[in-house]
Amino acid sequence: MKLLLLACLSPKTGNNTTAERIRSHIESAGHTCELRDAAAFQSSAEVADLISRHPPFEGALAIHLFRAGSLLLDIQVPFGVIFGGTDINEDVKVEQKRVVMERVLLKARFAVAFTDKLKEEAKLFLLSQSCKIYVQPQGIQTEVSEKFCWTEFLRSSEWHRENPLNVLVVIGPRYLFSNSGVRQKIDPVFSVEVEAVVKKTAGVFLAGARSQRELHAAMKRCFTVVNSSVSEGMSAAILEAMDLGVPVLARDIPGNAAVVHHESTGLLYSSPQEFLHQSQRLLSDRELRERLVRNGKVYVEEHHGLGQERETYQRLVDTLLSA
Known part of the structure; x- marks a missing residue:
């Protein structure tokens, strides 16, 4: 399966690290996952055009319901979304953004929240079907450089x-x-x-x-x-x-x-x-x-082990295949 993963990819940020880690989980299951920066697109129409190019993408994921998820509203393939935190903590306070996020969540095949609290907030502020929101904490793996100096x-x-x-x-x-x-x-x-x-x-x-x-x-x-x-x-x-x-x-x-x-x-x-x-x-x-x-x-x-996180995302990606 060929998947598009949209996220905010400013270099050396937590968003970038999380996106790279999720991509590796998906590709370890044998899929192809292309990572793109949401900031590179001006509209959902541009993403829809990318999705349809040959060979076309068969599914998509987005990290952050508003910044990236809103770009998936015009695509014709199934997709899932991952709450970023700012979307539920801050963006829901802006009515125009909240309406867009409701549309994204309604169309998404599944959504992932990092904590039970985020899931509860999503249920409270967004008109969502809670059954499609899964809780999966971030997986952590640390590596220390020997060359860094203070x-x-x-x-x-x-x-x-x-x-x-x-x-x-x-x-x-x-x-x-x-x-x-x-x-x-x-x-x-x-x-x-x-x-x-x-x-x-x-x-x-x-x-x-x-x-x-x-x-x-x-x-x-x-x-x-x-x-x-x-x-x-x-x-x-x-x-x-x-x-x-x-x-x-x-x-x-x-x-x-x-x-x-x-x-x-x-x-x-x-x-x-x-x-x-x-x-x-x-x-x-x-x-x-x-x-x-x-x-x-x-x-x-x-x-916060990587194994459980990998298993969750691989299982959810499989649901995109069963349209």
């Missing part, structure tokens, strides 16, 4: 010299590239605000995007991995940190709380003051740190 972040700073542990490194992509190669900031207003704060704050550094292996190497050298998102579906970075034996400190939002069980697999915070308090606990309480590392590792092994 020296570029260790700038002269009195605060850093007094206690090298008190350094916050923010890693992630700040730019998107158009098809013509033009670089633009992902969120210009927010980027300017963050860069201004970082400039005047000792011990806080901005790093660009890193390959997954380099990112994992960076995590291994950290005292803790922080997730400060205000909206998450399921953070692969949190799960990767757990798998690598690094304690997690995450904002208390539904997507994070679904995988970070406070004081068991990680620590949650709801305010800057609570963030500082939980950070200090990690620094001073060795027993707490060791418990979080141990439980986090076990949790990932039991609930």
